[in-house]
Amino acid sequence: KAKELGRNCFQFYTSAMHEHAKARSQLEGALHKALVNNEFHLTYQPILSRDDVRIGCEALLRWENKALGSVSPADFIPICEELGLIIAIGEWVMYQACSQAKAWQQQCDKPLFITVNVSSTQFKRQSVVELVKKVLEQTGLDARYLTIEITETVLVDNSESILLQLKALRAMGVELAIDDFGTGYSSLSYLKRFPLSKLKIDREFVRDLPDDQDDHEMVKAIISMASNLNLKVVAEGVETDEQLWLLNELGCDFTQGYLHSKPLQAAAFENFLRGYMK
Numbered sequence: 505k506a507k508e509l510g511r512n513c514f515q516f517y518t519s520a521m522h523e524h525a526k527a528r529s530q531l532e533g534a535l536h537k538a539l540v541n542n543e544f545h546l547t548y549q550p551i552l553s554r555d556d557v558r559i560g561c562e563a564l565l566r567w568e569n570k571a572l573g574s575v576s577p578a579d580f581i582p583i584c585e586e587l588g589l590i591i592a593i594g595e596w597v598m599y600q601a602c603s604q605a606k607a608w609q610q611q612c613d614k615p616l617f618i619t620v621n622v623s624s625t626q627f628k629r630q631s632v633v634e635l636v637k638k639v640l641e642q643t644g645l646d647a648r649y650l651t652i653e654i655t656e657t658v659l660v661d662n663s664e665s666i667l668l669q670l671k672a673l674r675a676m677g678v679e680l681a682i683d684d685f686g687t688g689y690s691s692l693s694y695l696k697r698f699p700l701s702k703l704k705i706d707r708e709f710v711r712d713l714p715d716d717q718d719d720h721e722m723v724k725a726i727i728s729m730a731s732n733l734n735l736k737v738v739a740e741g742v743e744t745d746e747q748l749w750l751l752n753e754l755g756c757d758f759t760q761g762y763l764h765s766k767p768l769q770a771a772a773f774e775n776f777l778r779g780y781m782k
């Protein structure tokens with residue numbers, strides 16, 4: 505009996521693993537062709553400043569595949585990193601985002617800034633400095649309107665080459681934001697060691713505001729620390745008026761989240777900009 509059960513279990517696992525492997529290889533196959541098949545596009549989520557003076561947006565990648573439908577970047581980006589596809593896709597994102605920002609600046613005559621997510625694989629496998637230099641030249645976007653978002657994983661590698669790249673980017677005038685702050689490694693020493701300009705508080709700390717007292721204290725502490733380190737603070741995942749009110753009260757410089765807007769297609773973002781500037 506036990507043997508039978510055991511065998512069934514084994515069969516169950518192998519067939520589940522087989523299904524998983526099949527789905528994964530289908531995904532990989534599709535990803536390899538996604539760029540040439542024009543299946544990627546960017547969406548833009550507004551980032552608003554407390555003083556209403558500055559406005560920007562985060563470029564967020566979307567993948568629409570005929571067979572697979574729309575796949576979340578949280579699912580496909582890690583695979584692109586493994587397969588090395590993130591290099592080509594990341595270049596496409598950088599070019600697309602900067603040329604769009606430049607076009608909007610010319611249309612609306614406002615110093616709109618754009619933020620682009622760059623993964624640690626990109627820093628390890630290519631010169632992000634060369635890429636950014638090339639793209640800024642090609643698009644005519646002024647470096648100070650570009651912010652590169654990196655996660656703590658980029659910094660914990662603690663590699664000399666990455667530190668040099670980040671310094672070179674800062675020297676060019678590009679801003680650096682630490683994304684998903686508070687969810688990665690807890691060492692805070694890198695906040696001093698790396699030439700950062702902004703800190704994005706992860707949604708996790710914002711979600712239960714204003715009621716959760718622990719989160720309230722945490723966010724308060726992060727904002728005060730950031731301000732002492734001369735870092736601007738952006739809160740992610742702001743969904744309610746109460747959250748916005750509290751974050752403003754605590755001195756948070758920028759907010760981003762569904763309350764202002766979900767990530768928008770380019771045309772919809774233009775409408776948002778027009779409405780916002782009125």
Ligand code: C2E
Pocket residue numbers: 549563564565576577578581597621622623653683684707740741742743760761762763767
């Ligand atoms: P992220 O950089 O932390 O981006 C913020 C994510 O939170 C986005 O998810 C955004 O749609 C979502 N979000 C924004 N406001 C709210 C809100 O109020 N409530 C909730 N529940 N969610 C909100 P998205 O677009 O699915 O992207 C997921 C992650 O994928 C990003 O997290 C980023 O790490 C990565 N990613 C997206 N585009 C790129 C890219 O071009 N390159 C790289 N390397 N990574 C990217």
Ligand code: MG
Pocket residue numbers: 562621653683
């Ligand atoms: Mg981001």
Ligand code: MG
Pocket residue numbers: 683684704706740
């Ligand atoms: Mg984030």
Ligand code: MG
Pocket residue numbers: 684
């Ligand atoms: Mg996140």
